[in-house]
Amino acid sequence: MRGEAVKVTVDVVIFSIRDGALQVLLVRRRYEPFAGAWAIPGGFVLPDEDLEQAALRELREETGVEHVYLEQLYSFGDPKRDPRGRVITVAYFALVSADRALQAGTDAADARWFAMSELPELAFDHGRILEYSLERLRNKLEYTSVGFQLLPEKFTLSELQQVYEVILGKRLDKRNFRRKIALLKVVAPLREFRRQGVSRPARLFRFTAARFEKLKDKGILFPF
Amino acid sequence: MRGEAVKVTVDVVIFSIRDGALQVLLVRRRYEPFAGAWAIPGGFVLPDEDLEQAALRELREETGVEHVYLEQLYSFGDPKRDPRGRVITVAYFALVSADRALQAGTDAADARWFAMSELPELAFDHGRILEYSLERLRNKLEYTSVGFQLLPEKFTLSELQQVYEVILGKRLDKRNFRRKIALLKVVAPLREFRRQGVSRPARLFRFTAARFEKLKDKGILFPF
């Protein structure tokens, strides 16, 4: 078997909705190249590891979370993308609800959440990877139900609407939004309410589709 | 820089519409493993080559064609997918119009077109790769204009409809199809006609969108 060996990493773009904005978890690089710059968490693929396993491992190491939405994004292989030599990276993106993501980036000064609208200088081609991740997330939001992956198990309809507004970057009409969600039959009302401070308590809902992927097969869309 | 090096290949799923069916170009393996089985054309990524360059090179070597639609599909990295050792493959898919694809698979007994409905035994995980390619092609067909990539420069509306019917695996209504195409303003009528044998000659059209990707940005869809 001929062919030159190259190094392969996985990078995991971890999204969460925090403080009313779409945020991404980045780690600060300690060593050259790009020492001090921020980077997407990632690492080398181990010899006996599937790519998705490697991505799950990185995700666990970085945030402690498991069983979250994870999807392969794209592979980046420009021979000059790493100044040290040939490194191909397989990028993944993960969606983590804010309640589960609390643990991440709290203990160390070298991991932090950044709003996608206020990104720092990034190492390697990580700017491009984030750009592409956002594009993919926006597309997926419209024809799948991945949006629910960014919410805790119980959520209000206003929170759900906020997920769509923050990611798509536009305001949606509350009445139209709620009618569509009701029509799709993907949420069930609970007998619980949440007080958001000073105003009327909001009813909580839960996501009812057993598997989000199934929706597409049924032709169900979220066309906002 | 730690991390074990692995071998990386690109595999290129080459689609074309031939004899009224969606067909794929496969090559027969001469050596073990899977000697005699059919495989997706591909090869190792060279040390100074971008992934897309590698895919374009494989495409050129296999079919002689250039400037065709090429898109990265997915990366497959199961540690056991190649019995010889760790090989990660980055799969691409290409769309080639029948008139340009004539050269491919004609000179050698070791390259042949197969209808997607009559696939032979496949090497490695190539069955899965083809399955995923078809799924992706079907999806793309509905929200982009990749369909035109499978046609020659000049085509009849019946030929265009056939592309959609063959890939989606269902009949479409001629009147609805033509109304939608006209509405999208992506084809222009020519002053030429083609005689298909015994019946009334069909008007030829050409694709007018400068770049097919732009369509999505404009919200233009092909929702058949």
Add this chain to the structure above:
DNA sequence: ACAAAAGTGTTCGATATACACCCATGT
């Protein structure tokens, strides 16, 4: 004259969009 594919409109139901007011609660 007939076989074969090309070409052409209308109706109906579903879905998207635009739009404004009352409700429950805490202070």
Add this chain to the structure above:
DNA sequence: ACATGGGTGTATATCGAACACTTTTGT
């Protein structure tokens, strides 16, 4: 009483789906 976010319905436009006959050509 008022400030805050929660909750609800209707009218119109647009789009997708169903459906059948006439036209042009070669034999």
